Every structure is written in C-alpha cells, then in structure tokens.
Amino acid sequence: MTPGEHAPDPREARSPAEFLACLQALKVWSGLTHRELSARAEAHGDDLPRSTVGNMLSRPTLPRAELLTTFVRACGVTPAEVEDWQTVRNGLAARGGAPAWPGADEGPDGDAAPDPDPEPGADLGGVADPGGGRPGPRSRIRRGLVAVVALAGLVLAGVSVVAFLRDGHGGHPPRTPTAPAAGDVRIRVVGTEYCLGERRGPRTGQVHQVPCAAAGLPGYSLAEVGGGRWRIVSDHPDSGPGCSGIPSGGRIPDAAYEDSECGDPSRVESFALEAYGTPVEGYRIVPVGSATPGSCVTVVGDRSAAWARLAQAPCAPDAAGQLFDFDRED
Numbered sequence: 001m002t003p004g005e006h007a008p009d010p011r012e013a014r015s016p017a018e019f020l021a022c023l024q025a026l027k028v029w030s031g032l033t034h035r036e037l038s039a040r041a042e043a044h045g046d047d048l049p050r051s052t053v054g055n056m057l058s059r060p061t062l063p064r065a066e067l068l069t070t071f072v073r074a075c076g077v078t079p080a081e082v083e084d085w086q087t088v089r090n091g092l093a094a095r096g097g098a099p100a101w102p103g104a105d106e107g108p109d110g111d112a113a114p115d116p117d118p119e120p121g122a123d124l125g126g127v128a129d130p131g132g133g134r135p136g137p138r139s140r141i142r143r144g145l146v147a148v149v150a151l152a153g154l155v156l157a158g159v160s161v162v163a164f165l166r167d168g169h170g171g172h173p174p175r176t177p178t179a180p181a182a183g184d185v186r187i188r189v190v191g192t193e194y195c196l197g198e199r200r201g202p203r204t205g206q207v208h209q210v211p212c213a214a215a216g217l218p219g220y221s222l223a224e225v226g227g228g229r230w231r232i233v234s235d236h237p238d239s240g241p242g243c244s245g246i247p248s249g250g251r252i253p254d255a256a257y258e259d260s261e262c263g264d265p266s267r268v269e270s271f272a273l274e275a276y277g278t279p280v281e282g283y284r285i286v287p288v289g290s291a292t293p294g295s296c297v298t299v300v301g302d303r304s305a306a307w308a309r310l311a312q313a314p315c316a317p318d319a320a321g322q323l324f325d326f327d328r329e330d
Helices: 016-030 034-043 050-058 065-075 079-094 139-156
Strands: 183-189 194-197 208-211 219-226 229-236 240-245 258-260 271-276 282-287 295-299 310-314 324-328
Touching: 016 050, 016 065, 016 079, 034 050, 034 065, 050 065, 065 079
Parallel strands: none
Antiparallel strands: 183 194, 183 219, 183 324, 194 208, 219 229, 229 240, 229 271, 240 258, 271 282, 282 295, 282 324, 295 310
C-alpha cells in the first residue's frame, strides 16, 4: 500500500486483529509520521499525541470511538470513510470483540510538531525532494523530472554521478566497506554516491538516500545495545536526538524506515548489521524483532535517483539496494 492508492477499506476486517491491521495499513497509506499525524489532528481541532498513536497501533484491542475518529481523520480519509471505520469498529465491539482500549497516555504532547505540508521551495539542502512530505498521485513523474535536474546540477558542480545503476551495485570505483563501530558515522549506500539523510525544512522523519556531498542532516551515530544489536542514533538540529526505526513493530511489510523519538514501544529500534559477501561487499541493516521476518532496510523506488526513500522490504538474495557501509566521522 502506497500513498496515492485507495485508502484501506475497514469493511474487510472480520476481527479486532484484522481491524488493527487495517489501521496500521492506513498509517502507511497516509505517508505521515507520528509527528505529522499529531499536527494534522491539531489542525482539525483534535488532540492526538504521538505516544497515543504508537500505543494504539501496538495494542491488540479496539481503540475508543472518539480516538478512532481523530486518527483516521488525521490520516486523510473522507467523512464517508470515517463513518465506515466507526461502523465496523462498533460492529466488532458489539459482537464481543476485544474490549476497547481506554486510551492511555493521552496527555498533551509538549514537543512542537512541524507543518505536515511544507511550502514548495523549502530549503532542501541544494537538492530538490520530489516526494515532499506526502507524495501525491503524480509524484512518480515529479520524482523523475526533479531527479534529472538535480543530477545535472551535481555534474556541473563537479560531483561524479556517472553510471548510477538501478540495482544499487557497481558503476563506481570499488571501495572497501567500513565495518560498523560505535561512534559518529556517515551511512553510505554501497555502490553509489548516496548517503542516508532527511530532507531539510520541517522534519518528517522519513529517511532518504541523498548525495553524500549534501548529506549531514541529521547526524548519525552507532550505539551497541548488546547481543550483536545496534541502535542507530540520529541528531537533528531542529528536533534534537532520536533513533532510526521501523513503525508499528514492523507489521507492515513496506513500512517506512524513519527517524523519530527513542523509546517508542511501537517501533523497532534495534538492528543487526550483517556482513554480506566474501570478501565483504557491505552490511545489511536488519530490524531485530520485526513482525515481518526476513526483512532488511531497503532503498525502494528508483535506486538511481536522489531522494528515493528507505523502507522495510524482504531481504533479497543479491542484496540489491540493501548494502551499506559506515564511514567514520571525525
């Protein structure tokens, strides 16, 4: 499910578990982070703290009716679709489904939320972000056009962008991947001149591949958490420290790989950094404990283009778009 397609239909749900899965799919469809959903709700005159979103999506019980309305409205469904969600929810509750969750942790959220729809022309660090905060139906065309302009500008600036290959391998002089180690790092997509980062302007949390010459926002560091697991810590100049992770426990197969606050119980925030190839070609970033087994952090969409987003996807035998190395930052 991707933004621009029809929203998930709750009328297909036959149990509370299926209804919660529809809610999780709706968040993915919306293209919005917890922070943006909170901001959208506030714009509607509603109260939807980010912690409440995370708890609602991670619990096995039906949300309260008023919380459901607030959430689906923030996701962007129509008034008629809001009624469908309420009708299905009430029907499941009446048939003896799991009791409705009373809505813990619904106090005010003190962190400022960004504008979920930044104005065109916001500072994107010199490289246009064709996806913006929330891709629309024509976003693929816009991504292609803006990527061409961006790549042409980089050539004029003297940055080599020759022979980007769509499988994420080759086309560049071979370099020995840098093994993960605790400390500040720049996370590079193997076989490209792209590094991981976010777009400039109001923060969405979505991680993209950006030209390494323009990367650096946020800053990243690796922290060992034991048992061969790592936490990827982000430091954003506007939003402060956070952690990279997969929302909703990784239940959605193509869930976004995004930066957000550390410690959210609904997110997967620890990773195995697994060496691939002999000799080592790079390292896979594997979510530990994801509800979708066999998943890797993956560059999705046009892997040759700047601002392709990262998401959870099945680990591929050739690891296309799934290999990274960790340049140490002094």
